[in-house]
Structures are given as structure tokens and as C-alpha cells.
Amino acid sequence: MLLLLDILTTAAILFVVAIGLLAVFGVLKIINFAHGAWLTIGAYCAVVTGKLGLNPWAALPIAFVVGAALGGLAEYVIIRPLYRRPLDAILATWGLGIVVGQLITLAFGRDVQLTPNLLSGTVEILGTGYSAYRLVALVAALVIGAVFALVIERTRLGLSARAVIMNETLARSLGLDTARVRLVVFMIGAGLAALAGVLLTPLTSVDPTMGVGWLIGAFMLVMVADTSFLALAAACLVFGAAQVLVSTFVSPVLGSIAVAVLAALVLRISPKGFSRA
Amino acid sequence: MPETVPAAGLAAARASGRPRLARAAPLAVALLAAMALWVAPLVLDTFAVNVLTRSMIYAVLAVTVDLLWGFAGILTFGQAAFFGIGAYATAMLLSAQGGAPHWMAAAAALAVVAPLLLGLAVGWLSFYHRSTPLYASVISLVVPIVVTQGIYSGGERTGSSSGLVGFDVLPLEIEGFFRLAAILLVVVTLAAWILVRSDAGRLLVALRDNEARCAYLGLNPRRLQIGLTAVLAGVAGLAGFVFANASGVVAPENAGFLFGTELVIWVALGGRGTLVGPVLGTIAIDYLAANLSGDLPFLWQLLLGTAFVAIIILLPGGLAELARRAVSVLPLGRRAAAPRLAARPARAAPRNEAPLLSVEGLAKSYGSLTVLESIDLTVRAGELVSLVGPNGAGKTTLMRCLSDGTEPFRGSVAVAGTATAGLTPNRIVALGVGRKFQVASVFESLSVAECLRLARAAHEAPSPLRRADILGLPQPVLDILRMTGLDALMAEPARLLSHGQKQALELAMVMALEPRIILLDEPTAGLTKAERTTIGTVLKGLAADLGIAVVLVEHDLDFVREISSRIVVLHQGRLVLDGTVEEVVGSALVRTIYAGGAHA
């Protein structure tokens, strides 16, 4: 039972971290290697919120807005010129990640920062205590997933985004302003990354390079999910389970690379990953 | 994902117009560099000698990254892992056995062989028929992560997170290690330089430019990519051996993904695809970093990151491109002399009446959409068969099924009696099939002569050491070149050719394969009237004089009527008519199909 909860909450955290990257990859067909830096930006929004003495939960909307605004700037200055050079875009966004990391270091120093607790304590489940916050993370993933699905399925923006994913040429010929759709989706993806950064603060130490460790996992999950949001959820569950099981029964070190290795193998066998199922 | 890297970088390797001098240039430069580096420790202070030793070892890695990424188009973050394995293999063996000469030799051998084997495995994983460049980059990210985690979990043997220190090393002073690193750098760079200037080196660029064309020239892109990955993994391992000896310490960071990205950054800043750019860039940046990062650690990283982003966006050729722009202002003529053309005896093609191409019951569908249905077709030597039909009739799909046995289709295709099911394009080419694409598929960065030499590469392996002065081509190819005027443009880069010249070049490349069947997809699209006439004459000659079977898809029905010996009409995925020109032109059915309204 606890193992199952571990799997679910691990999958939830992976999902929260990867969803912003998926949105950007789906619509812009570009891999945003600055995603990790935006996780860091989100976490530092939580730090600042704490220093200002605000309610810790206020960090969520603040991070989303800050992340989206900075994301808009990045899209305009860096992504747009590289739209037709996707491999170069990987490199440029990685460079952007370095710049962001160093700017944060200059502003806050290299040390680990303390963030206010979003929620502490444990919950009694079947006679054992379980981290209450991990359950919150599970709920957060469900909420983010549901809102994301609603936006995709029910709104005009979601429709435009799907149209661009499916057939960008046709979308353009129907008069869709595809450049604007890309900008808005990038902003949302960046906002979601920052939001995820806040949600990560109770689980990981906050320092200027914290995002990098999460980036590779999220990247591999998105590669496997291709552009499908449901495939991402499935991939998070499967690889999250693998990570928890390998860590528990084999070795934590192997567990930490389970996602990357399994994803690479899945892609070798089926280049479209989970999205075909 | 085709990257638009300015190919101008190759001009540097193409060197001057005086061949004899140009050939000696790399050796002379290498000798001068080696001499300068030999005396350098005498004038530099200890700090500089130490730092530059490390910088030069990193520059060796930068050369391997440049060969993979800048030349062959494989963006890799994995060279750090191979470097780390070489360093760790050295450190672990020397820790366990001590530094006796035979163990030292064993360590050097292990430092090369272990990464080489891993490189083979990684190459096999990264490159397969229809794999994407992005996938190879993904794998190259995973490798250093896996290797690093392996080091962390290695306990005492790998020293876990603190690494290994205190093992026996080569009995050299710091000047000695400096000179060792310098020799390694000069040798590796010289070898890379000779390779990229050679005929075989053009193959790397060809892979980057147009992998599909390589396969359709009968070359095996996978084998080349895997081989390159493995060999350069070995070179990175050797650099790891020198690093472990020179520094006396190895740490997990040496194998990590972050170090892998740093290598890519150095190469990008220096100028990918130039060799000298990455070497100088790496040394300069690493040396500056060592000097500046003590005083301004974060600011330095910030500046480097900003410069990297700016270079990627604004100057994809790196600082080397900037230097070249400055130099090209000076009036220095530097176009390589083209090789002399020579006719080589044609292979006697046995002519017989057995069908060269036979298609039975071919059918293909995408999901529920049927594109081709029960196609039967036989083509014999000397026939010139035109496939016509309205858009969406399935003509191009049929061509694809004929030239790529891995396309999923039902029914059978046989070339001269050999079934092609499951064969990759390069193996079908080996059966004697040449394919010309609709959009001229040539190597944009290469010269006309280089394109043609690669077209012969499946028959005569190009030299990895030098460029040949003579380009031997079958007589029909020489005829095509003469008729189209390409013979006067042998040194011209293909990207500067007109559309019609590119089409002619591609046809010449296909004919250089000495095929028995050629498949041509709209060879006259976008050509002028004069060019059409020329191509028509060439094709008729190939069929009539050489007995080559020609199958072409064509929209220009005047052209079809002019040259065909048979016309096959496809409509809505079915073969509705197969007859002589007169039969098809006079057919009421064809008239209806082209005027619209006909139904299958």
C-alpha cells in the first residue's frame, strides 16, 4: 500500500515537472532545455515569498506569473530566431539555463535556501504515517492535469494549440496567428515549470542548480510521450513505478537512472514512444 | 531535422589553389605547432603550464565533438562519458596494480578499448534505419548520466563521489605532461585535419547534409555513424588516460553530462566544423576560466553563457566564422582545383530478356486509407516506362515501395529475381537500382566533383588520407556532364548550382552507380524547355544504348509522349492502363481521367 502511494506520488511529481516541457515541445516542436532553470525560478519565487512574509501558498500564482512573463521574453528573444533550427534551439535554451542560474547565484548566492513549509506533518494511512505533503503533490498533479485537459479540450486557445500540433501549415492557411499561439503556449509552459518549482520546494533543496537534475527526467518522459498529454501521464506512472521499485528493491542509484534508461530503450523499440498506444 | 549550418566552414579545409603546397600545409602547421608547444613550458609559469595541460586535453575532446557534430551532424553530449571511462579505467588499474611499465601500457590500452566498446554499443543504440538525429542526441545525454551513476555506486573501486587520487602515474614532470598533452593534441588534430580534407572525409559532411542520399548511393549510413562514434570514443578514452596521469586525480564530474555540455559550448563558440576553431576556442576559454573564475566566478559563467546563446543565434559558425569573414575581405583566391575527369571502362552488363523489375500484387495503405492496390508491373532491360496519373494516384508511393524494402506493403517486388522485402535502400542499390528524387537530392556543401566521387564510393572506397587527382567515371556519366555543361563546374559547390544543374548532377550521381534500373521521380519538374530536351535525350540514350531500364514518374505528358517506350497509368491507387504510347494517348479512359470525373 505504501509502495503504491510512493509510486503514485512519484508519478505525480514527475508529471508536474514535465507537463510544461510537453506543452512547449508539442506546439513549438522545440525542446526547452531552460526548463530546469524555470523550475529554479519558481523555487526562488517561493524563497522571495517567504522573505516577504506572505502566505507560502501565494508563491504558486506568483511563480506562474513570473515564470510566464520571463518565458514570454525568452520566446521572443531566443526561441523565435531558432524556430527552424531545433537542435540549435536545444543548445541556446541550455545556454539560457546557465545564464539564469548565474543570475540567481549573483542575486541570492550559491547556498541552499530555506523555504517556508507549504504543509508539514504526516497523515495516518493504514496505521503508518505518510508524508502529508506528498499527498498534496498528488492532488496538485491531478488538479494541474485536469485544468490542462480543460484548457486543451474546451478553450479556443487549446483548439488553436491542437491545430498547430496536428498541421501547422493548415492552421496558418486558415488565418491562425501561429506565432502568437507559440508565444502563448511557451509562456504557459514556462509558467507551469515555475509552478512546479514551487511545488518541489518541500521535496528538494533549493539552490541555483536544482533544476538540472529534474530536467533530464522530464525531457526523457516528454520524448516518450511525444505530444500526447495522456501518454505523458501513462509514462509518468510506468517510469515512476520503475523508479520506486528499482530504488526500493535493487539500489537507489539505479533507481535514479531508471527513467532515463528505460525511456531510451522504449524509444529505440518504438520511436513514437507511448503516444501510439 | 535538417540544420542549416553554413557550410562555409568547409572552405577552410578546402585550402588554397596550389595543390602540392596545400597538401603539405597540415604537416607543416603541425610541425610548427609541435615545436612551439615543446619550448612553451620553458617560458610559461607553473600555473599556466598546469592549466594549459588540462586545456589541451580538453581540446582533444573538442576535436572529437567537432568531427561528430560539426562535420557529421551528430550533436553529442556523450564524449564526456567516454573520456571519463578512459580516465577511470586508467586510475582504477593503476590504483590496483601500480605504475610498472607493462601495467601502464595495459592502462593505456584499456583506456582506449573500454570506451571503444561502449561507443560501439551506444552507436548501435543511437543509429538504425529511420532513427532521428534527435534520438542520437537523447542517447548521448543518457550515457554520461548512466556512467556517472555507475561511478557513484562503485564504492571503493571508483572512489564513489570523491573520485580516485594517489595512484601511480607516468614518471614525468609537469613540463613532461604538458608536452605529452601537446603531442596528443597535435597528433589528433593533424589526423582529423587530414581526414576531413581527404576524399573519405567528405563522407562525414555528406552524412550531415543528406543521409538519405548516402543510403541511395549504396552507402551504409548506420555503419559509418556507428564506426565514427566508436573510434572517437576511443580517442576520448585516450585523452582520459593522459588526463588521469597528468592530473593524478579523477572525479565523477569528468564523466558527467555537464562536462559533456561544456564541450559542446566550447566547440560552438570556437566554430563548429572548422577544427581549428574548437581547438583554439577550448584552450582560450578553459585558460581564461582558470584565470578569471577565481576572481569573478559567477560573472564569468554568466558572460560565457550569454556569449554562447548569442553565438548560437547570431553566428552559428562561431568565432571562426568571424575570423573568416575578416580574412575573406582580403583578395585571397582559394578554391580547390577540381580533379581531372577520366573515363573508366564500363562493366559489361549482361543483356537478357528476363524482367529486371517485377512487381506482383503490390498494395499499400496508411491506416484505413488505401494508396495502392493490386499493382502488377514488369520492366525489362532497355525499356523506358513512364508512370502517369493525377495527383494522389500513388505514383510517388509506388516509387518508394520499389526502392525501400522496409516500407510496409503487401505483395512482392523483385529486382533481377531477388525479392526486396525487408531490404534497406542501400542494399537495394547494391542490386542495381538507382533512384532520383523529385526534389534534387545532392550534397549541398560539397562540390560537383565531390558529389560524384561519393557516388562512386560504394565501388571504390575513397582514401582517408588524400584527395585523388583523378576522378574516374563511367562514360555515360561523362556524357551527361558534358551535355549539361556540368563538366565545366566540377569545383562549384552544389548549393550554388541552378535547379536544372542540380537535377542533372543528381542524375549523373545515380548513373555513376552503374545501375541496371533507374527510378526517376519527376526529373523535369521546374526545368526549362532546353533542359527538358537534354534530359529526355539522355534518358533515351541510356535505355536504347546501354539497355538500362528506366522507370519515371512524370506530369509533363508532352515529355512522356516524346520519350517513353511504354506508359503506365495509375488512378486512385490502381493500375488502370499499361500500353504503348499510341494506346494510352488514344485511350478514352485516360481522356476522362484527366478531364476529371472518372471513378475507379
Place this chain on the structure above:
Amino acid sequence: MPETTQRDGTGGLVLDGVSSGYGAVAIVKGVSLRVGPGEIVALLGKNGMGKTTLLKTILGLVALRAGSIAIDGRSVAGLSPARLVALGIGYAPQEQPLFQDLSIRDNLRLALASDRLLPEALDRVFGHFPFLKDRLAQRAGTLSGGEQKMLILARALMLRPRLLLIDEISEGLQPSVVDRIAAALTAERAASGTAMLIVEQNLGFALKVADRWAALKLGEIDDEGGIDGTARERILGHLSV
């Protein structure tokens, strides 16, 4: 044919010496053509002659290399497709013309800039193609070939365009469906005075709906004329083997 054409030389679509292409390839070479307000012009020619590229050039999907394009007297060269569609150009493409995995409703929605205009526009196209009304939730990819063509046309009509560009809408269709499409086009022209440039290979359809025709060969206008007694034979000369 109702004579709704204005001949003042400024209205409608005016192409003057239009050239365009891809990469080093010139596809359309110096085409001059005029489609007056409320006029239907059929552009005929064999495959690969540049008809589709010409439509894409007008819509800004392919860059104009030389010449000028004006709509209702205003130069539109260099405008983005989004701007041109906002000016009232409807386009019914031939290749990959539908979002196969989206519903009929979503396919139609995408033609409009805002959902506010949706009910009215839907009502109008239901008038032409009533079958769409009951099947709005159906995936476009599950429609039959003829139904898909009608959906493509319905979508192009959603924004009540001033100028309609149609690429081989009759391709592969049964005569009854071709007739329905022809009826929809003539009705829309009568109701809204829409100018139309229709690329066709179906001679019967072209003769039925068009006021004038032009034949494109190797990117140039080879021949043109009005729809009269000699049109059929002349056009057939350009289309057949």
C-alpha cells in the same frame, strides 16, 4: 450566368506579373490575372504546372518574388496569411485539407477568429450543406470523401469571404456531389457577391460554375477566355495527354 462583374479595374483580385517558387525553383512565372468582384474564374492545367503554388502565393503561404497582388485596390503583397484571412480571403486547400482528428465543429470553428460569430456562420453553411448540422461532433476523418470535400468548402465559407480560393474541390467526387458543390458556389456568389478563383482539372465542373477560364502551363498563363462555345475544346487541348 448573371453578370455581376464590375469592370472598373480596381475591385476584386488583381495579379500583375506574379512570380514565386521554392528554394532555387521558380514555379509561378509572371502570372497576370484578374478576378472581378462576384466573378468566378477557373484556373486549369495539368499537374505540376503551378496552380496550387499560385493560390498559396496569393494567400501569403509562399513568398512573392516579383509582381504585385491587390485585393479591392489594396496591395496585399507581404502580408501574413493571418492578415489576409482577416481581410476576407477564404481558402479550400487540396493537400491535407482537414484536421482529421478534430470534430467537424472544431474544424469549422478554426475558420473564425472568435466563437462569437460561430452560430450565425454555422447556420449559413448548414444552408448549403445540411448534413453537417447533425454530425458536428463527428471526427472529420470519419467522413466519406465527398463529405470531406463539402466540409472543406463549408469551412472556407464560414467567414463569408470576399475572395474564395479553391483547390481541386471536385477531385475524385461523384457527379451528384460535384453538382451539390457547384450549386453551393453559385448560391454563395449570388448571396454575397464573392469573387472566386477555382483551380480545377474537372472540365465539366469548371464550365458549369465559371465565368472565365485561364490555363496555366509551366507556371505561365498559356491561354485564357470566356466560357463560350469554343471553351470546351480549347481547354481539353490543355488538359489531355
